[in-house]
Amino acid sequence: MNVSHFPERRGFAGHFLVQVGRALLILWGAFTLTFILLQMMPGDAVMIRFMDPELGLSPEQIETMRVLYSGSSNPVFQYFHTLWQVLHGNFGYSVQLGVPVGKLLSTALPVTLRLAGVGFLLSLVWTLAIAVGASLLPLRALRQAVHALPGLWSAIPLYWSGILIIQVLSFRLHLLPVVGVGAWEGVLLPGLAVSLPVAAPQAKLLLQQIEETERLPFVMASRTRGASRVSVFFRHILPNSVIPSLTMAGLSLGELIAGAIVTETVFGLNGLGQMTRDAVSGQDVAVLQAVVLIGAAGFVGANLAVDLLIPLIDPTLRMSHRIGGGKSGS
Amino acid sequence: MKRFSIPSPLSVLSAIVIGICVVAILWPSALTSGDPATGVAPEHLLPPDSAHWCGTDQLGRDVLTRIIYGARETLPAAFVATMTGIVLGSVIGGFAALSGPAVDTLLSGVIDVLLAIPELLLALTVVILTGFGPVHAALAVGISQTAGFARIVRNLVRTLRSQTYVEAARLSGTGFWGIVGWHILPNTFRPLLGMGILRYATAILSLATLGFLGYSAPPPTPEWGLMISEGRDYLATAWWMTTFPGLALLTVALAANRLSQAMTNAGEERP
Numbered sequence: 001m002n003v004s005h006f007p008e009r010r011g012f013a014g015h016f017l018v019q020v021g022r023a024l025l026i027l028w029g030a031f032t033l034t035f036i037l038l039q040m041m042p043g044d045a046v047m048i049r050f051m052d053p054e055l056g057l058s059p060e061q062i063e064t065m066r067v068l069y070s071g072s073s074n075p076v077f078q079y080f081h082t083l084w085q086v087l088h089g090n091f092g093y094s095v096q097l098g099v100p101v102g103k104l105l106s107t108a109l110p111v112t113l114r115l116a117g118v119g120f121l122l123s124l125v126w127t128l129a130i131a132v133g134a135s136l137l138p139l140r141a142l143r144q145a146v147h148a149l150p151g152l153w154s155a156i157p158l159y160w161s162g163i164l165i166i167q168v169l170s171f172r173l174h175l176l177p178v179v180g181v182g183a184w185e186g187v188l189l190p191g192l193a194v195s196l197p198v199a200a201p202q203a204k205l206l207l208q209q210i211e212e213t214e215r216l217p218f219v220m221a222s223r224t225r226g227a228s229r230v231s232v233f234f235r236h237i238l239p240n241s242v243i244p245s246l247t248m249a250g251l252s253l254g255e256l257i258a259g260a261i262v263t264e265t266v267f268g269l270n271g272l273g274q275m276t277r278d279a280v281s282g283q284d285v286a287v288l289q290a291v292v293l294i295g296a297a298g299f300v301g302a303n304l305a306v307d308l309l310i311p312l313i314d315p316t317l318r319m320s321h322r323i324g325g326g327k328s329g330s
Numbered sequence: 331m332k333r334f335s336i337p338s339p340l341s342v343l344s345a346i347v348i349g350i351c352v353v354a355i356l357w358p359s360a361l362t363s364g365d366p367a368t369g370v371a372p373e374h375l376l377p378p379d380s381a382h383w384c385g386t387d388q389l390g391r392d393v394l395t396r397i398i399y400g401a402r403e404t405l406p407a408a409f410v411a412t413m414t415g416i417v418l419g420s421v422i423g424g425f426a427a428l429s430g431p432a433v434d435t436l437l438s439g440v441i442d443v444l445l446a447i448p449e450l451l452l453a454l455t456v457v458i459l460t461g462f463g464p465v466h467a468a469l470a471v472g473i474s475q476t477a478g479f480a481r482i483v484r485n486l487v488r489t490l491r492s493q494t495y496v497e498a499a500r501l502s503g504t505g506f507w508g509i510v511g512w513h514i515l516p517n518t519f520r521p522l523l524g525m526g527i528l529r530y531a532t533a534i535l536s537l538a539t540l541g542f543l544g545y546s547a548p549p550p551t552p553e554w555g556l557m558i559s560e561g562r563d564y565l566a567t568a569w570w571m572t573t574f575p576g577l578a579l580l581t582v583a584l585a586a587n588r589l590s591q592a593m594t595n596a597g598e599e600r601p
Contacts, residue, residue, distance in 0.1 A: 025439070026442055026443050029439060030443050030446060030447055033443055034455060037456075037459060155535070156580055157542075157555070157558070157580070157583075158539070159558060160558055160572065160580070163565065163572045167565060167569055254448040257448060257451075258448035258450040261451075261454075262450070262539055262542070276451075280454050280458050280545065283458055292451045292455060295448040295451045296443075299447070300446055
C-alpha cells in the first residue's frame with residue numbers, strides 16, 4: 001500500500017487503529033455493495049425454489065417461506081436486519097438447502113482455510129526459492145531460467161495446473177492419491193496448484209526489488225569489504241528487498257480464497273469452493289454474500305497483519321526507531 | 331536502462347502468436363479443414379498422431395480443430411470484457427478525480443471496497459445476477475476489472491491535472507472540457523494501453539475460468555475452459571484433452587503479457 005507506514009505525529013498504535021478502522025469500513029462497504037447487488041436479483045430466489053409445482057405449495061405457504069427466509073420485503077428494514085444478523089455471525093439461510101449458512105460454513109470453511117494456508121506457505125517458499133535461485137545459482141543460464149518462472153506461472157490457468165499436478169504426481173508417479181486421504185494430505189496437491197499463480201506476482205516483485213537493492217551503495221560497500229556473495233545476499237539484499245512482496249503476499253490472501261473455488265472443483269474437495277459453485281448454480285444469494293464477505297475479510301485481515309509485521313522486518317524502519325526519529329515513508 | 335529499439339525475439343514470437351489467434355478468429359477454416367462440432371465416432375479418444383496433432387475427444391472430434399475454433403469464443407469476449415472495464419473504470423476514475431473532494435472520497439471508497447473483493451467472487455456475483463452465458467460472463471469479467479482501471483485513471487488524472495502545462499492552459503483561458511479533451515485524456519492512453527493488454531491476458535484466463543465452472547457457453551461450444559472441464563472425465567486415459575487447450579490458454583496469456591511489457595518498455599524509452 002502506498003500509505004506511509006509511520007507518520008510522525010501518530011505513533012504506531014494510532015496508525016494501527018486507523019488501519020483497523022479502514023478495514024472495518026471496507027468490510028461494511030463490501031456488505032452494503034453485495035446487499036445492493038443481490039437485491040437486484042431478477043425474480044426472488046425463494047419464489048423460484050418454492051414455486052416449483054412439484055412441491056405443491058399454496059400461495060400462503062410460499063409467502064410464509066418468503067418472510068421466513070428474507071425477513072421482510074422492505075429493503076431498508078431488510079438491510080439493517082441483515083447487517084445486524086451478520087454482525088452476530090448469522091449469515092441467513094441457504095434458500096437451496098434450507099439450512100443456516102453458518103452451518104454450511106462450519107464444515108466448508110476449515111477445508112478452504114487448510115487449502116489456503118498450505119497454498120500461502122508454499123507460495124512464500126516458492127518466492128524465497130526463486131529469489132535465492134535467481135541470485136545465487138551457479139550458471140547464468142540457470143539463474144535466467146529461474147528468473148523467468150514467475151512470468152510463466154502468472155499465465156497458468158489455475159484449474160489446468162491442478163489437472164496437470166493430478167496427472168503427473170498422482171497418476172504417473174503415484175506420489176499422492178487424490179481421493180481417500182486425510183484432511184491435511186488432501187490439501188497438499190491442491191495447495192501446490194494454488195501456490196504457483198499466487199507466488200508469481202510476489203516473486204516478480206521480489207526479483208525487481210533485489211535488482212534495485214543490489215545497486216545501492218551499501219551493498220557495494222559490504223562486497224568490497226570482502227563479504228561473500230551469499231552473506232551479502234542474506235544479510236543485506238534480501239531483508240532490504242522483501243517488504244513490497246510481503247505487502248503483495250497480504251493482498252493475495254483474498255485471491256487464495258477465490259482460487260480455492262476453482263481448485264476445490266478440480267480436486268473434488270467439499271469446501272467453500274463447492275459451496276460457492278452450488279450457490280451460483282442455485283441462485284443462493286445468502287451463501288454467495290457470505291463467501292464474498294469472507295473473501296473481503298481475508299483481504300483486509302491479511303493487509304492488517306502485514307501492516308503489523310512490516311515495522312518488525314523492515315531494517316530501515318527498525319533503524320529509524322532505534323535512533324528515535326520517526327520516518328515518513330514513501 | 332537503455333534498451334535497443336529492435337524488438338526481442340520473444341516479443342516477435344508473441345506478436346506471431348497473437349497474429350495466429352487473429353487468423354483463427356477470422357478464418358478458422360484457413361488453419362484447419364475439420365469441423366469442431368461433428369466427430370467421427372470410431373475415432374474417439376485417439377492419442378496425438380500425424381492425423382490428429384492434439385488427439386481426439388470422447389466424441390471423436392479433433393482437439394486441435396476445437397482449439398482453433400475456440401479462439402473465436404474466448405479472445406473477442408476477453409476484449410469486450412477488458413474494454414468494458416476500461417470504459418467504466420475511466421468514467422468512474424475520471425469523474426472521481428475531476429469532481430470535488432466529497433465525490434472523490436466517496437468514489438475512492440467504493441473503488442477500495444471493490445478492490446478488496448477477489449475478482450472471481452465479484453464476477454460470480456454478477457453472474458448470479460445476470461445468469462449464465464458468454465455475454466454475461468464477459469460483462470462479469472469486465473465489471474470485476476473496473477475498479478482496477480478506475481484507481482489507475484483517478485490517480486493519473488489527478489497527477490495530470492496539477493501539471494504545469496495544464497495550469498498554463500487553464501490560465502490562458504481553455505475551458506474545462508478543452509483541458510480534459512486536449513490535455514488530460516490523450517495522456518491517459520499510453521498507460522491505459524499497457525495496463526489494458528496486461529488485463530486482457532487476465533480476462534482470457536478469467537473467462538476460461540467461468541467457462542470451466544460452467545457459467546459461460548453451453549457444452550457443444552469449443553470454449554477452452556469448457557474443453558478442459560470436459561476433459562477432466564478422461565484424465566487417466568486421455569491427457570491430451572486437457573493438456574492442449576490449457577497450453578493454448580497459457581501461450582496466448584504469455585504472449586499478451588510479453589507484448590504489454592514490450593509496450594511499457596517502449597514507452598519508457600521515449601524522451
